[in-house]
Amino acid sequence: MNLHAKLLQRQAEGRPVRVGLIGAGKFGSMYLAQIPRTPGVHLVGIADLSPSAAQANLARVGWEAQRTQAGSLAEAVKTGATHVADDWRSLVRHPAIDVIVECTGNPVAAVEHCLAAFKEKKHVVNVTVEADAFCGALLAQRAAEAGVVYSLAFGDQPALICDLVDWARTCGFPVVAAGRGHKWLPHFCESTPETVWGHYGLTPEQAKRGGLNPKMFNSFLDGSKPSIESTAVSNATGLAVPSNGLLYPPASVEDIPYVTRPKSEGGVLEKKGMVEVISSLEPDGRKIPYDIRMGVWVTVEAETEYIKNCFEEYNAHTDPSGRYFTLYKRWHLIGLEVGVSVAAVALRGEPTGVAMGWNADVVATAKRDLAPGEMLDGEGGYTVWGKLLPAATSAAMGGLPLGLAHNVKLLRAVKKGQSLSWDDVAMDTSTDAYRTRRAMEAMFAPASSRSG
Template sequence: MSYVDRLRARERELGRPVRVGLVGAGQMGLGFVVQASRIAGMEVAAIADIAPERGRQAFAQAGRDDAVTGGSRAELARAIESGTPVVTDDAQTLTGLPLDVLVDASGVPEVGAQLAFAGLLAGKDIAMLNVECDVTVGLLLARLANGLGRVYTVCRGDEPVECKALVDYVRDIGFEVVCAGKGKNNPLNPAATPDSVADEAVAKGMNPHMLASFVDGSKTMIELAALANGANLRVAARGMTGPHCTVEALAETFRPATDGGVLPDAGVVDYCTGPVAPGVFVIGRSDHPAIVEEMAYLGMGKGPYYSFYRPYHLASVEAPLTVAQAVLDRTPSLAPQAWNAEVLTVAKRDLRQGESIDGIGGETVYGLTDSAANARTGGHVPLGLAAGARVLRDVSAGTVLTTADVAVDETTTIATLRRLQDRLLEGEEVLGAWI
């Protein structure tokens, strides 16, 4: 039975649809609201945005011009229960409203951490369009959700989740996963800033900080770290290899160097520039003669490496599927299974002692994926903790920042959760060594 059929059946049984609370009514949030409004048995019942007018406009585009703005939590709750959508400027308000799932589309790691932690404790399922938060504290949030009988998940539509579905498929049919990854939409320019991409952002109708995070590579690094942790794959080299590639050449390119490819090893994540974007891919391997013969007959190439390719990802249009999966199946679309990858913070320009880091997609830093082991032994600062950090000494552009270079703002929720996650991982390492 399809999700829509099951959502309708649930609505008939309970007398109401799945109620979703959304944080962030920007480009991704708007798409989510409009698409969810077209799915029977599901509704966005509340939006939190620092600019409430964006929330009202999102509801209006979804055909609802009756949204209630402001009022006490009790008043907002009564409105929701009567079928009237509400808008607030405080994300934390959503945790106390009669909602089933909280979706974070803010893209701000601290906002995601606050919402997810408080929401889980309040008995809500959490669905993240905020992958930046997931690659910082996602393992802790997933463990907390499991312990509380809730679901913590990254949303479908983003490349990590759609690629994870391909990984599962390739493993399920008995192939070895050699590489999983995505095409990068923009040529890589680590020096890109909101100012340098401003004209392009206007032309595309994008937030310049978001576009800068795409162009400087941070978003690709974040997404592939989430995939590595969610699919239990590795990062073979800092920054990965990132060759230019076509769809037809995927299986020839993303194989170990010993077999003529670019990979240092198998079982890794990677990306490419070129016409593979906006798709995701998995390279699977099977060398049994019968399978090689069958795959050749089926037009999949000569083997033993084969490409499995999805030519699109639909961002916020597909994200409501994760809400349905969480509510109906009680499983995540993607959540960290292990902590294999980190996104390190790199100086985008020369930084001076006393400066403050402005965060992802800004003027000062970009992200670079590496193994979690390398990040830990090098004392490197995760990109998700960089916003608001204070520069302790002059560093040159291109420096991978450590705790000797910058002081993280330890008063934030995400920093607190990160320290708890670090202790959790340290305890597991000690236990593993003892066993």
């Protein structure tokens, strides 16, 4: 609760937290909008494949032109300005930078960026949760070996869920379930970039005006992003995941403590201690009033009669038994909140969520019948969506992680709804991302998947 005070102190001492940003798209732009308003932080440099687009986004969010006139990173450090270029390696290697914010949204590139930053003794806030979903446990280990901190990004839902789980456990509550909300109907998993806006509730004109990427937004809609984020939460908190994918029970905020109970007690959970996503739509498509679509939640249990009575005495909204209570945050502000992670890793040496093991995975699953020779186009595309599975299940089947299902050729036919394996595709095995994933499998694979 004293991060702001620590930032003020760093500002007074003339020792700002020095940050390098890789990727200045929508998420990065939201963080850029807050930096001039945050004490004790200096954005030394931005690396983007299109420096001109990065400059345009800086202007869009209100940066004054003179703030980005630094001719080099060294000049930026001296003057307090920000250097904009396309060279991420120079940014990562610069000795003055304390924290790298990885914000490309490209999981293969993100792994390379993270590993390079660790070698240069830089903390990393990884916004590209797609990368964390398929190899977060090993990224965290590599960071620890380098003596730096690797963290999920506050403002994105996984870190906010981790924060709620940490609150619950620190208070002494057992976590029954935790997760986020989502607008979901079962057929959304078949959605493509051509159909996304109708499902999402926007017109193509509105999407174009906002510069919204249909493939990215389709990854939200088709279940890939909820699965990716649920994987990150499970791996960071140890909470289990459903045995055959997310259930998306429909519920209002008021009904969350009713549905996030074990099946034996009238809920939907296979057991206590799970990740789940709440739908904001009824099965017939009707909108649920006071939904949790854009928010996060945690359900806890009163283990004693005394605690249960306290819930009642302080008007906590519970299930009918009075034992299950849900705390929630109905909104998340995405990139506008990333500064919390930057301050936490730099000033406290603490992540805002980090993978502690490999409990869950997101496996590429066919949206339609796929033929040999077709090219997979990753999350949000036309060919596959991401299905959340226990890591043991994925390891046993040799599941193809969604984050590596980009520009990959299919070797054999796959039926609609079938989850893909390594044997189904021709992988590029030369990337850091592929090698890191395979090393993580070897190091963290659940014991049950190695038997026999």
